Amino acid sequence: MQTEKVAEYIINWLKEYAINANMQGFVIGVSGGIDSAVASTLCAKTGMRVLCLEMPIHQDPNQVSRARKHIDELEHNFANVSSLEINLTSVFEEFRNAMPQERETSNVDLSLANSRARLRMTTLYYFAGIHKFLVAGTGNMVEDFGVGFYTKYGDGGVDLSPLADLMKSEVYILGGYLNIIEEIMHAAPTDGLFGDSRSDEDQLGASYDELEWAMNANSAGKNADDYEGRKRKVFEIYQRLNSANQHKMLPIPVCDIPIHLKK
Incomplete structure (x- = not known):
């Protein structure tokens, strides 16, 4: 892969799409994983405004720490980047408590996990609407078109997908080129939807x-x-x-x- 040229191509694609859509920038959820780190960095390199959102819901502390470190790096290096932490734990708990108790525990757990992703999607679009931003996706080719490892209308609910034509290994190559912090480069991939440390490999x-x-x-x-x-x-x-x-x-x-x- 011609890494530098691929990065430049994605950056130009993001910027041209936003300008043609008459939008002012991008909003993106940053989870502490490689995909969101690479996608948010590419958005930052467009020079357009970028809002990075942390949206913890009973989140594993390590994920929160990695996300915060990455955002701090972006804000230090790019004047066009800002961030907010929107803790959705209480919102999620209100939602869960409003639901009837079901016996199929495994199905309920998965449905609630997907509900976390959909609450985050709603939050991203709230800020996108306020600021005339596009919601940037973080999915890669294996997740989006191989095994479908994402939540429909959750993390799959985006305006544009800068990484969806790249394999996970290629995202890591881009991550090295973009100097993504070592903690993220070496962290086991996880969707973070269950409030524990289970990895994507554990689930898949x-x-x-x-x-x-x-x-x-x-x-x-x-x-x-x-x-x-x-x-x-x-x-x-x-x-x-x-x-x-x-x-x-x-x-x-x-x-x-x-x-x-x-x-």
Whole structure:
């Protein structure tokens, strides 16, 4: 990858899109992970106004610390960057307490986790509306188009996606080029939606490097029967998640009513 040219291309793309949309800058959620760190830095390099939001909800202290350090770096290096911490814990608790108690604990836990992401999306769009900003996404290609590892209308609810054509490994390469702090570069990726330290790999059952391999193999027309052992298991994980999450990756289905029924 021609890292410097890729970074310049994304920066110019972000700026041109915002100008053409008659918007004043970007708002982005910063989580303490590599994707949001790289995306927010690229936004900052446009020279347009950037608002970085921390939106903790019962957040693991390490995630909060990494996010704060990254934002401090951005604000030190870029005069166009500002930040706010909007603690959504009490809002989330009010929401959870308003919901009826259900017995399917695992489904409830996942639904509540996704609700955290949707509260954050609502917060991002609140500030976007006030300042005429675009909501910048942080998803990479594996998450957005491979396994669908994001919340529909949560972290998937954005105006533009600067990293969605890059594999996770390529995001790390960009992170090195952009001098993202070491703590973030070496932290285990996590969506931070469960209020604990579980990693993305814990949830997915495979690492991003493995899933990248499976995504490329799938694109090449391979199937699970072509592999054995760990590779076969990873390939099956990829295919299962890709199939289950197509509803996130495809456009919203529209019921096309036959013309003769409208007459």
